[in-house]
Amino acid sequence: MLTSFLNAGKWLWHLYVKRRFPLFAVSTIVSFFALALFGENLSPFPPNQVDLGARFSPPFWQEGGSIAHFLGTDGLGRDILSRIMIGARNSCIVAIFSLFLGGFLGTVIGIVSGYFGGIVDGILMRMGDATIAFPIILLAILLSIILGPSLLNVVAALGLVLWARYARVIRGEVLSLKERDFVALARVAGASDLRIMVKHILPNIYNTLLVLLTLQVGWVIIVEAALSFMGAGLPGPDPVWGSMVAKGRQYVTSAWWVPFMPGMAIAIVCLSFNMLGDWLREVLDPRMRQVE
């Protein structure tokens, strides 16, 4: 018991010191998820509570600011900190859904395409290349103007681009894995294609998947924010980081904190995910270059 405890401690110490474990990034990510789950319970104000008396209250360190409105208020006197805290949920939902959609599709298509090759592979990969080389923002704008801005459209647009990114990287991995002798030996032993894909190939791409997923969280959050900024993102009264920046734009000369704070939140969360992703890549597989 004690030894296992000591071992765990040693392992953590090793992680932190020798492998430069990104403590800052991980704590940010943990808080991000906590906010997404319990935002309402933690925020000092309800996000949509209008207080016209406290309009454009600056952050606490500036003259006229108050500790109560820690990061200031917007043009309707809504508390920016609270809105950011609640807004985490939307970012999180978009990230989880689109990564799940894109990641799942991409992994399946990548494995199938790489494993079977031939015409199926040709068609799938040409489609993938086309989606990667197409500016996603145009697609999302189109979707939002035709179908109206909604969570589903944002997730669909992001997932549509993400699958191709996953499929491309994973197919590359599968192509080299399937030439390895253990796949040939599994076939000699009579393993079915499904068994080979699930038992022999899939476990060998877990690392790549993990790194890709982590690195893409940041990307998804940024693109979601960009879509909201353009007015093609999530609608509704609930706070969304991207549209908070967009709506705060007009105050950039008078109340800089209104657009600045939510942008800062996006930046910190994305940076954390990217740092964690980079670290994972370094630790798990330093050769994963195509994962960008």
Add this chain to the structure above:
Amino acid sequence: MKRFIVVRIVQMFVTLILLSVLIFSLIRISGDPAALLLDESATEKDYQLLRVELGLDEPIIAQYFKFISRAAVGDFGLSTNDRVPVLISIGGALPNTARLALTSLVLALSMAVPLGVISAVKKGSVYDHFARVIAGLGQSVPTFWVGLVLIQIFAVNFRILPSSGMETSAHYILPSATLALFMMSGFARLLRSSMLEVLDSEFIKLARIKGVSESSVVWKHALRNSLMSVLSFGGMYIAILMTGTILVETVFAWPGLGRLAYEGIINQDFPLIQGVVLIGGVIVMLSSLLTDILYAYLDPRIRFSG
């Protein structure tokens, strides 16, 4: 090489057809396209007339070919907002977008090359950490927000640079710097990792064995090979550049395609959006085709094969 280029051109057409089918079917799925074009005050008769005008009474395949043949000659109709032909608006905006994109691309590359190269050569050093933080920031910070911050600092606080429009060359500074920062970080990261890989290769060892100086090893032998792999990601980067340009144009009120798209969204101007998306798509695909041809030409392994 011929084969490579033919494949890419075919691929581009396939993509365009896919895109047009997507747009076409989205319009149909979403309901009556006439509803997208007419406002609420339109009468039933207006709808009837428009349906005939749009050919909505014809079979779906015929409608698609009509749509395609119109799009092929650039006929996207009139903007619902200001009644200007969409092609005219796009034609006016396009050169502005190109100017901004090119300025930023040059700026981004001129920052990314030294950053990525030195960072790889001095892997693990203080410089490397610094460069990676810069590159990491560039990828994590939303472009549009950086634009706002730059406006706040240089246009509002110091009043030394204009914040919107494109009248003088000073107007280029903030938008292209914003876009360049974003592009630069991607290039620098990719360049760093491909440099690390190349520097580890046998032919670099052989160059050192020949007595080639370290600067020549890095800037001649290794850089050329690494740039090649950066170039192979050309298509992806051009798509990213386009995305970035649209955002930056919106922030700085730059009269380009992005600005046009933004106005389109605000005004729910369907013909305009449709035109911007299709033209934007074609431009992105043409430029990534050009990068790929350039890549194929520069890499002898592709140039001298099949």
Add this chain to the structure above:
Amino acid sequence: MTQPLLKVTDLKTQFRTKWGLVKAVDGVSFHVKHGETFGIVGESGSGKSVTSLSIMRLIPQPAGRIVSGAIELDGLNLLELSEKEMRDYRGGKIGMILQDPLSSLNPLFTIGSQIIEGLRIHTSLKGRSLKERAIDLLRRVHIPSPAMRMKDWPHLLSGGMRQRVVGAISISCEPELLIADEPTTALDATIQLQYLNLLKRIQKETRLSIIFVTHDLGAVAYLCHRAAVMYAGRIVETATVKDLFDKPAHPYTIGLLNSMQKVEKKADHIESIKGQPPNLKNLPIGCSFAPRCDQVKDICKEKYPEETELGADHLVRCWVVKKEAVKIK
């Protein structure tokens, strides 16, 4: 006795890795005479390649480091040269051939430009004479229609041809010492033989000295005059090739010779060395071969053996060395 061309004394090269310090080369001494081919034989991880890279001072930095020792070429210690001075030696007085012909040429430069690059650094040749010299070099390594090949890209040549081009580069500036690090491992039998014969011929014509690094005792027998056997970062035995095959003294050398599968004669049984190759990260305190040695004594587990001289040019590091020759079955 004349001074040897190359004298390596107590060379130690270490690497810092994730798992700790690895002593890849740990106190290696040998010399190479003018005009001789000196073999360095060893299995993977024995430190033979690190030794050859140390001579070129091309140990990957900053993980690797030459900790101590001296590498004297014509009496001049290479380890005391500045990096700039050392560059004149690389490709100048010392040439080197790497193992993998498929990846040792830069795919983006023509064959010709890669040969000319070295010539331009180390010789005063210019313009046309540069090109002529390069064509001449290709001819010397038996590349057909050399003038046409100059404009070719590496990927258009076969592995054997590419290795010849690397050979041409290595001798382009008339080096005194040529280091060949497993130059034929990736080549087929008949192509390997062509290549080894080419090396032999070049050596006869130019009287250069060759360090031939290999895992193949057969290639040592074919090509070398003297050879050193390496095990776990140290040289365990140095002898003329004849002595090495006729009178091997170190149990490891004997084991290697016994486990050779001979092409000349069908063997009924081949003796193998028991156990696994050593793990450099944690070597035993005494002789590193002790865990696999069948003649191991107590002292072997306590102290690394000192060098014993068995005869002219025959050195061995073993506590149980027999003065009598050991006849190989």
Add this chain to the structure above:
Amino acid sequence: MKPILDVQKVKKYFPVERGAIFRKVAGQIKAVDNISFSIVPGETLALVGESGCGKSTVGRLILNLLPVTGGTIFFSGIPLEEMDRSQRKIYRSAVQAVFQDPMSSLSPRMRIREIIAEGLVINQSLSRNEIDSKIQQVLDQVGLPQDAIKHYPHEFSGGQRQRIAIARALIVDPKLIILDEAVSALDVSIQAQIVNLLRDLQREFHLSYLFIAHSLGTVRYISDRIGVMYLGSLVEIGPAEEIFTNLHHPYTRALIDAAMPSHPDFVREDVVLAGEVPSALNVPEGCRFNTRCPFAKDVCRQVEPEMFEIGPGHFTACHMLDGAPEAGFFLN
């Protein structure tokens, strides 16, 4: 004795496609071209030749990893393509393989237990206990410690990994094992260990081996018969010692002469076969060796020589029938 494996006129061509949109077959890579041989129970047949001669492809055809282009492979008298489900199941256990690179042949994400048991799990319905006791048994047979099953492949050295690969093959009671360069990647001292292990296992279980290799030393030590391949085709096949002492084909001579000597006394100066192997896309007319053969006559450039018997069980395909080339035949 009835052969366990009979390869009859087997061909494997890989089409080379050209054209951007409409692929058309521009040529054939004749990786294996009309090869026939057989293996009897308990025997080792070695296939030797330079890289690209098709020896590994033959192994993969027998393992059913690639479909044949022509010809038939018989196992215990049954053609491979005519096997029904149950026969195929038997075949999958009866024929096993060990490949060159022990790192590549063990999935890095599987524990040794799972790797060794795979063949059993797929083809036989055994209880966990039965599987465990079988694993224990094979681990003993290949000389691995029992606790190996809990570990992952990267925790073992090259030689141990090759033992794991052998255990994996052995557990399903095979009749024939394809050893594709099974010892080439190992260190010299480990090579001998593995070769000896393979010999011991062969004696104990009466196994047949198809030993695919380029190292003639190992081949001479382990094989009963040898087939020499050049550019997709067998040029000579016969009893091992015949091949080394009474060989007939000039290419066999060249290959043996090119082997490194085991002692400096055996060095023959400058014995060399000129040129390189031509591309399998353009197999020369007539005898495929004629472009490198110093004895090539007109007939060699026009007519492809047929295999014929020059001694008991010793076949060769060469027009030059006047006798075997001496050692040092290619001396220049």
